[in-house]
Amino acid sequence: MGKAGLGTMKFIHAADLHIDSPLRGLDEYPGAPVARLRGASRHALAALVDLAIAEEVAFVLLAGDVYDGNWADFRTGLFFRDQMVRLRRAGILVFMVKGNHDAESQIAKQLPEVDGVKVFSAQKSETVDLVELGVAIHGRSFPNRAVTEDLVPLYPAPLPGRFNIGILHTSLNGREGHDPYAPTSLDVLCAKGYDYFALGHVHAREVVRESAPRIVFPGNLQGRHAKETGSKGCELVTVDGGVVTAADHVSLEVVRWHRLHVDASRLASVTDLARQFATQARALAGEARDRLHAIRVSVVGESALHRLEAEQPGSLAAALQAATQDVDGIDVWIEQVRLDLRSPFDRAAAADQPDALGEVVRLVDAIGADEATLRAWFTAHLGEMKEMPGALAEAAPSALDLAALRAYLADAEASVLVQLAALDSGEGVR
Ligand SMILES: [Mn+2]
Known part of the structure; x- marks a missing residue:
């Protein structure tokens, strides 16, 4: 499997940045940290660029949906371009394809190209041969939003003696909650003869296949709402002699979303509830204390709290809000409180x-x-x-x-x- 004579190099694989995703409905949440939430997709990209520079990677792969849709104004594109210029100044190449959200037909505004940033064609698949690195990168962009055919058979054959990478925006053989675009199968990918498939589109990280070829959805760079929970970020991959020797998820999000269930069956007062929530919130945050934790809370069970809430509606949400004041050293915002309680009876x-x-x-x-x-x-x-x-x-x-x-x-x-x-x-x- 190894390709003799190829040295060690690192690269980053990310996808689904959805920069300036509109985050609709935030205004309905009183006290929402709106600026931090709206800026999160940008800050996560800046963190990705910081990582690429610190790790001295050879290149960055972006597997589609860099943008959520057509830019509201040029600032979205200018922000992304500025980050690409930071990479170029550090000598780091970028290879990207357009996905369904940022398909060729979706983005009407244009900005001048950045040297060293290769956007693969939407008309035909292409190969970039990086002779000095011993790497060949193959890719194709979405011409429009709904690509219904399997693009993989149209991808070029692997180049001999190279570490071959395919960048592809795809739903693979179907993933819940994701539209079935550019569908393909594990068998088709394996038969292609590449070493690594840098996939995009699915927002939950998934290592589809460990090796030969390694096939990965990195997940999105920054969760956008309470259904996109947990650590979000990119893949940092080390290749030595043409073989992947290390591949790790690196957490880059600046707002981490959670869904938290509080079992209220043994809780009798608002103080009990606040203490229980604070304990669980500390456990959720773990070591990730340098970011905002946005939590959707469900309080469930047969509990005396049910009657308390019936007598004074709003008591439990206020108790949880109060608990966030007690959690030292962790930035917590409660996005929503859902109650599913019954009275002991x-x-x-x-x-x-x-x-x-x-x-x-x-x-x-x-x-x-x-x-x-x-x-x-x-x-x-x-x-x-x-x-x-x-x-x-x-x-x-x-x-x-x-x-x-x-x-x-x-x-x-x-x-x-x-x-x-x-x-x-x-x-x-x-
Ligand atoms: Mn997509």
């Missing part, structure tokens, strides 16, 4: 009682008996509700999943039970 015993409480429980059981009954009831009664939970107000009941409907039903039951309890204790709801 002996429902079976209550259902047997001939009182108002028993009647409520029996009614809720009847409504929730099966999915059809539950959906029919929600559809019939939505119009009568004056104060609907946020998500219910926006969504049609047919679009909500069963778990969500059951959670709303449980919430409704808890609210009624709280009011009944208040009547009992003489604090009647007037």
Whole structure:
């Protein structure tokens, strides 16, 4: 497998930068660190360039979707160009293809080319032979957004005696949540005779094949929302004698997204909740203390907190917000709080009682008996509700999943039970 006489070199492989991705909906989150979130894709690219210079890599591969779409104005392109100039000054080459988001037809604005930055043609596949490095790089850009054919058979044959790299924007044989562009298969890639496939398009990092050839989706450089969680960055690859001898993910994101579940079943107060959250947030951040941690929190379980929230809506979100004040040395922003709580309550015993409480429980059981009954009831009664939970107000009941409907039903039951309890204790709801 080795190619005798080839020395040691390093390169970087990244994809899906989505620079200046619009991050819609941020305005709906009061207190969101909007500037940090909006600037994150740029700062991550600057960090990539810093890494390339520090590691003295020979070249950087960018496998598509550098841009999210046509630039709102020239500043997006000028920022990227400036980073490319930094690489050129350090003697580092760049090879890139255009993906579906930044396909030739998508980007109307133009800027002058940068020496040392090769953008592969959208009309035909091409090869760049780097004789001194013993590397051949093959690539092709997307001419338009929806490339439906397999591009790999159109890629050139490997050059003998070279470390052959293919840069390709592709959904491979299909990846959940990603449009099926330039589909291909592992067999087709393996049969090509290359040494490394630098893929792009899929935002979650995936080593599709370890070696011969090594095939990798590096994931995006910076997560854009709470569904793109965890460490994001690039691949730093070392090749020695024509063989990959080291290949590591390097974390470059400046905002790291998380989804955090807090089990509230043993929590009885807002202080308990804040302490539990702080412990989990510290564990999530780990050693990555130099960046913003954006967290979507779910508080779940059968808990006394359910009644507390029913009595004083907003208490739990405020407790979590307070907890971020207590987490020293870690920058935490809570993007959203989702509650899926039930009150501890002996429902079976209550259902047997001939009182108002028993009647409520029996009614809720009847409504929730099966999915059809539950959906029919929600559809019939939505119009009568004056104060609907946020998500219910926006969504049609047919679009909500069963778990969500059951959670709303449980919430409704808890609210009624709280009011009944208040009547009992003489604090009647007037
Ligand atoms: Mn893409």
